[in-house]
Amino acid sequence: MTSTAARPRRRARGWPGLGARLNPIQSWAAVHAGRTAILVWIAAAPVVVLTAPSTLLPLLNPTHGGQVPTALLLPLLGAGGVAFAVDHQTPLQLTQATRRVLPWQLGWIAVCLVPAIALAALAAVQSRQITVGAAERNLLLVTASTLAAATVLPAGLATIPALGYDMLCLTFAADLIILGLPTPWWAVALERRSSPAQLLVAVALLGLAATLHSHHQARRAGA
Amino acid sequence: MSTADVEHTGLQLGGRWRRWPAQRWLDGQVGALAGYCENASIGWRLAPLALLWSLFVDFGSRGRPWAGDWVMAVTWAGLPLVFVAVVAAGVAAYDAGQSQTGERAGVVDSYPGRAREVLRVWVSATAPFVLVHLLTVASVMVALVADGAPRGQLVAPLAQQLAVLGLATALGTLVGVVCGPRLGAFVALVLAAFLVYWRGYVVMSEAPPTKITAATTELVGFKLSEPLVAVQVVAAAVWVVAALALVVFSVPDPQGQRRPRAAAIVLAVSVVGATGWLTPQVTKGWIDPVPTAVPRRCTGAQVQVCLYVGHDRERAQVASFAARVRATAARQGLADLFPTRIIERRPSGPAAGQLWLLPDDLSRARVADDTLASVMLPGQYCAQLAGDPITGALTTTAGAFIGMSVSAQQTVKNLAEGRSSSQWPMSPQRLRDYVEGARTCDLRAAVGGR
Numbered sequence: 001m002t003s004t005a006a007r008p009r010r011r012a013r014g015w016p017g018l019g020a021r022l023n024p025i026q027s028w029a030a031v032h033a034g035r036t037a038i039l040v041w042i043a044a045a046p047v048v049v050l051t052a053p054s055t056l057l058p059l060l061n062p063t064h065g066g067q068v069p070t071a072l073l074l075p076l077l078g079a080g081g082v083a084f085a086v087d088h089q090t091p092l093q094l095t096q097a098t099r100r101v102l103p104w105q106l107g108w109i110a111v112c113l114v115p116a117i118a119l120a121a122l123a124a125v126q127s128r129q130i131t132v133g134a135a136e137r138n139l140l141l142v143t144a145s146t147l148a149a150a151t152v153l154p155a156g157l158a159t160i161p162a163l164g165y166d167m168l169c170l171t172f173a174a175d176l177i178i179l180g181l182p183t184p185w186w187a188v189a190l191e192r193r194s195s196p197a198q199l200l201v202a203v204a205l206l207g208l209a210a211t212l213h214s215h216h217q218a219r220r221a222g223a
Numbered sequence: 224m225s226t227a228d229v230e231h232t233g234l235q236l237g238g239r240w241r242r243w244p245a246q247r248w249l250d251g252q253v254g255a256l257a258g259y260c261e262n263a264s265i266g267w268r269l270a271p272l273a274l275l276w277s278l279f280v281d282f283g284s285r286g287r288p289w290a291g292d293w294v295m296a297v298t299w300a301g302l303p304l305v306f307v308a309v310v311a312a313g314v315a316a317y318d319a320g321q322s323q324t325g326e327r328a329g330v331v332d333s334y335p336g337r338a339r340e341v342l343r344v345w346v347s348a349t350a351p352f353v354l355v356h357l358l359t360v361a362s363v364m365v366a367l368v369a370d371g372a373p374r375g376q377l378v379a380p381l382a383q384q385l386a387v388l389g390l391a392t393a394l395g396t397l398v399g400v401v402c403g404p405r406l407g408a409f410v411a412l413v414l415a416a417f418l419v420y421w422r423g424y425v426v427m428s429e430a431p432p433t434k435i436t437a438a439t440t441e442l443v444g445f446k447l448s449e450p451l452v453a454v455q456v457v458a459a460a461v462w463v464v465a466a467l468a469l470v471v472f473s474v475p476d477p478q479g480q481r482r483p484r485a486a487a488i489v490l491a492v493s494v495v496g497a498t499g500w501l502t503p504q505v506t507k508g509w510i511d512p513v514p515t516a517v518p519r520r521c522t523g524a525q526v527q528v529c530l531y532v533g534h535d536r537e538r539a540q541v542a543s544f545a546a547r548v549r550a551t552a553a554r555q556g557l558a559d560l561f562p563t564r565i566i567e568r569r570p571s572g573p574a575a576g577q578l579w580l581l582p583d584d585l586s587r588a589r590v591a592d593d594t595l596a597s598v599m600l601p602g603q604y605c606a607q608l609a610g611d612p613i614t615g616a617l618t619t620t621a622g623a624f625i626g627m628s629v630s631a632q633q634t635v636k637n638l639a640e641g642r643s644s645s646q647w648p649m650s651p652q653r654l655r656d657y658v659e660g661a662r663t664c665d666l667r668a669a670v671g672g673r
Contacts, residue, residue, distance in 0.1 A: 154265075156405040156407065157314070
């Protein structure tokens, strides 16, 4: 049995000088369901590639024959991954560097959005029916809804409101759009192109939801 | 986990536990299951929202197109399930996963290995959504009774809807046990969305085990075929048993999850594959016409309008349009061109118009003028028009006839508005030639010899 004093001190992992910064990041990452999120994103990629070119029938009036690009709904998969990635699995033992939870949490959400953004872009490119902007707008909207829902629902079920919104659009708005009537303001997720204003509003909604979620997580963490 | 354990848990969770006579009556299996259902599922938290969603989809649609049409209304009530069944699958996965990981230690002290306990997990996840669906169907039925709709089929559509709900939660239970509560809930949501939408709602010509007949067009004079729905429900039940059997015959793995035994997987996949292939073959054409359903109620003096009772609300509009057309036509000496009877969905010779209400007519709660104008004109069902105009299979004459029928419909609409012949797209003589040719399906004569 060797004494603690005799054991050589292990060097901090990472690049020299960055260890003190990386350790809080590692500890922060460790308490989130990162592996589950990565699994979701990896599994979602082939699903996106296979289903993005397909279309969906409107629910209320399927006889119209016109169809809705599935790619508009696929950002839901990326948002599901984000819900896992930002979910605290265990109570945080906060280090000095992570005392200010809110900036950390917002930064973490921004990092976790990257794979989801890539998946949404993949859906748009693969589909060829919608613009990348439209896919990203929908991603921002469903992620905002998912983050807000994650404050009251488990991460696995947090996509339910976003799914409900997509179903609402598919039920009550899809056939109107196919008939050439104007898109109702609330069914913006069915538009195949996006405008800068839509993207701006979606970013603002996501910011609001992310702040709400971060406050909730910070309260849970006791910070 | 025994009945006594469940009751003991209730004692712990609920604080003071006073045993009233009614509670003593609930001792035993029924009471235990009720207590379990109440405590074991997160679904009860989502049930109010699911109910709101269901009522919104059923009653908030444009013009309540199912009003008065019993079979359409009861099948339409299955439309919210396209979302609710998906949520139920996610909830079942979360419940089953938590029952396994011990996160529900207060309610389920360990993973339920026995078949009865697996059934309890499934029943407790399904119960909130079954209740939601029954309340939805009940409210639709109250509205139908208030409409004065004649009583129609109930058991077959309801059995179909509940079968799909049970199937979704069985799938969720299986996924939750295999993947755990967090990932399992999400995976179950995605899988159930695929199953219910692509293999349940969109499939039109057959009834696989996941089929939901959410009719968005009129079903007066039709019903679901009971034997074929029974086949579908039995197939769904087989799938439920297969999913739950996989849960029962599973073993724990080193990661703390459970994995179904290989033999059970092979058996379940074989059974599910066989029923999944066979059921659509057997259930083709699962909507039957009701043999005696002829619209018997005819009203009107100038023009008799015979509609099914379920479409009484369209009667006044149809009668008014037909009367206006005939009144204007009489002033032009063209009254003999238009029918004196309009019969819903029954071809009945040149003296009668045939009305077929379209989904749009029902959705807007107002029959489109184009539909009404086409009722007043003969010829839509001539054999020469059966080709596809896009592929060019129609003859030149038939194509010219279709083009002229648009002008004829516009003329009829002008007649209904009381406009003089100078404002019509066709002259009175041209209209006469068209109608007389169309009555005998002599399309060449109808288009003026072209």
